[in-house]
Amino acid sequence: xxxxxxxxxxxxxxxxxxxxxATNPQNIINMLRLRDTxxxxxxxxxxxxxxxxxxxxxxxxxxxxxxxxxxxxxxGVLLGGALLGTGFAxxxxxxxxxxxxxxxxxxxxxxxxxxxLIGALVxxxxxxxxxxxxxxxxxxxxxxxxxxxxxxxxVTLMEGQWLGVVxxxxxxxxxxxxxxxxx
Amino acid sequence: xxxxxxxxxGGILLxxxxxxxxxxxxxxxxxxxxxxxxxxxxxxxxxxIVVADEASKSGYSSPNAYLNxxxxxxxxxxxxxVSYGMLFVVSLMVGAFLSSLxxxxxxxxxxxxxxxxxxxxxxENKIKRYTATFIAGFxxxxxxxxxxxxxxxxxxxxxxxxxxxxxxxxxGAFAVGIPLAIILFNKKQNTE
Numbered sequence: 036x037x038x039x040x041x042x043x044x045x046x047x048x049x050x051x052x053x054x055x056x057a058t059n060p061q062n063i064i065n066m067l068r069l070r071d072t073x074x075x076x077x078x079x080x081x082x083x084x085x086x087x088x089x090x091x092x093x094x095x096x097x098x099x100x101x102x103x104x105x106x107x108x109x110x111g112v113l114l115g116g117a118l119l120g121t122g123f124a125x126x127x128x129x130x131x132x133x134x135x136x137x138x139x140x141x142x143x144x145x146x147x148x149x150x151x152l153i154g155a156l157v158x159x160x161x162x163x164x165x166x167x168x169x170x171x172x173x174x175x176x177x178x179x180x181x182x183x184x185x186x187x188x189x190v191t192l193m194e195g196q197w198l199g200v201v202x203x204x205x206x207x208x209x210x211x212x213x214x215x216x217x218x
Numbered sequence: 219x220x221x222x223x224x225x226x227x228g229g230i231l232l233x234x235x236x237x238x239x240x241x242x243x244x245x246x247x248x249x250x251x252x253x254x255x256x257x258x259x260x261x262x263x264x265x266x267i268v269v270a271d272e273a274s275k276s277g278y279s280s281p282n283a284y285l286n287x288x289x290x291x292x293x294x295x296x297x298x299x300v301s302y303g304m305l306f307v308v309s310l311m312v313g314a315f316l317s318s319l320x321x322x323x324x325x326x327x328x329x330x331x332x333x334x335x336x337x338x339x340x341x342e343n344k345i346k347r348y349t350a351t352f353i354a355g356f357x358x359x360x361x362x363x364x365x366x367x368x369x370x371x372x373x374x375x376x377x378x379x380x381x382x383x384x385x386x387x388x389x390g391a392f393a394v395g396i397p398l399a400i401i402l403f404n405k406k407q408n409t410e
Contacts, residue, residue, distance in 0.1 A: 040243055041306040047235050048246060048306075048370075049313025053322040055228030058314055061333035062222075067392075067399030073225040078374065080229025085236040085378040092241065102240050106376060108383040111364045116390025118361025119368060123391060124398035126354035127333060129369040130362055131248040133355065134307065135314030141325050143332055146348040150355025155252035156260070157356070158363040163283030170364075179382040192382070199380045206377075210229060218400065 049135050058136040060127025060143070067124050069217035079210035086203030093185055094196045100185030105178035111170040222323055236378055243302075245379065247371030249362040250292070251307040257285055257296035268293045284363075339403050365390075 055077050056062040065071040092098035106112075123129055128136060128147045136144035165171075176190035182199035183191045223231065239246045261267045271279035275289035278297050285292045295301045318324040328337060332347040340346060362368040365387050367376065373391065376384020 037302070038300075038305060041302045042309045044235070044239050044242070044246070045306040045309025046313035046316070047238075049310035049315075050317040050322075051228075051231045051235055051313075052310070053314040053317035054223050055232060056222035056323055058318075059222075059323045059325075059333065061329075061335050064333060064335050064399055064403055067395045068403050069396065069400070070404075074228075076225035077223075077228035077232060080225065081232030081236060082374055082377050084230060084233025085240075085374070086380065088233070088237040089240060089378055090380075092237075098241055102242075102244055103379055104240075104245050104375075105379060105381045106366050106372060106383045108381075108386055112366065112372070112383045112386045113390040115361040115363070115365025116372070116387035117394045118364065119358050119387075120361075120391035120393065120395030121398060122354035122356075122358035122361070123369075124395045124402060126351040126358070127336075128351065128354070128358070130252060130359060131310060131368065131370050133358075134248070134311050138311045138315040139318035139322075139324050140330055142330055142344075143347050143351040147351040147355035147358075150352035151252050151359035152256055152355075154356035154359035155249070155363050156256040158360045159253055159256065159282055159284040162287070162363075166283060166287075175382055181380040181382065181385075184379060202380060203378075210225070218404065 048131075049138075052132055052135045053139060057132045058139055058141070058144075060136065060141075063123065063127040063129075063132070072213055072215055072217060076210045076213050076215075079206050079213070083203045083206030083208075083210060086206065087200050088203075090182060090196050090199030090203065094200070100187075103184045103186035103189060105180055105184065105186065105189040107177040108174040108179050109171050110174070114170065221321065232374070236374055240375070240378070245371065245375035246306070247303070247367055247375065248307055248310070249359060249368040249371065250295075251303050252359050253284070253292055253363060254295045254299070254301070254304060257292060258299055261296050268296045270297075335403055339405070 052058055062074050066074040126147050128144055133144050133147040137148050179190045179192055183196050268278055268280050276291050276294040278290045278293040280286040280293040331344045372384050372387035
């Protein structure tokens with residue numbers, strides 16, 4: 036029974052990534068160079084809908100706050116994000132879409148995955164020598180959130196769960212308003 | 219069914235899946251499993267890299283500081299590989315494969331090696347493209363591990379939960395990704 040959930044969710048997510056065109060690096064690169072933003076619109080809409088449902092569900096008491104899992108904030112998140120953005124722009128793949136793309140017969144994605152396995156291994160090897168640097172100092176108390184998730188491990192910066200619904204709605208509005216082609 | 223969903227349908231589908239994950243159990247994440255896969259191979263070559271340890275909360279520990287972090291959570295996933303995260307990621311791969319068989323996005327000809335936008339800018343040399351994606355993969359996973367998550371875990375799941383780290387991650391990724399993609403692919407190219 037515990038195995039059914041990750042299998043169903045994984046199948047759905049992999050299917051969806053391919054369906055929305057995210058396993059095609061052409062779409063990712065055209066999104067990043069602001070030539071065709073349909074994927075950005077889909078991602079922002081997805082985040083917005085999920086946030087409205089999540090915080091709406093928390094307010095209605097139908098979502099279990101213990102399911103919430105907030106990652107810590109530290110400067111390494113920003114730097115790591117910038118590194119990911121670098122490879123994202125070059126390849127047109129991120130970890131999940133690269134794995135999916137390799138399975139659809141994209142050989143460049145297979146090389147991306149192999150490079151990723153080695154990159155993750157090298158990170159594991161160097162982590163010991165960088166873990167005590169300022170890069171990993173907790174910011175805003177660590178697992179900080181803008182809206183109250185009701186999760187006991189999370190640090191809430193602003194009271195009220197309605198804020199999550201409002202920000203989610205804003206994401207939906209931006210997704211709808213974003214022009215298909217900017218540059 | 220169309221080959222690629224329009225943004226509205228695609229966004230609704232993604233939103234439903236991300237919400238469903240946290241509603242049913244926990245948010246989606248992918249990049250940790252790259253470390254777990256490495257660890258499984260590493261542990262097969264050198265069995266001392268993950269050891270049973272009663273003093274550790276997870277029951278396992280590792281001489282490697284990273285695998286040992288968070289009370290040996292990753293060490294445990296290496297020793298017991300049929301984990302939630304690994305099943306999820308393997309299923310993700312199968313799901314993408316099935317979709318491509320069922321009229322989803324599937325590369326043809328040169329697309330199996332590189333997208334058109336790459337070929338138009340850098341030529342059709344496959345070795346060049348493979349070298350570039352290999353290096354990009356290295357940078358992406360190194361960065362994702364430093365950040366503690368990737369596009370799915372930080373950006374989508376994180377922002378969905380109004381997590382500050384999710385917004386930070388997205389800011390870093392797009393602040394570099396957008397200008398770099400413009401510099402790399404908008405130059406010297408026929409756009410129409």
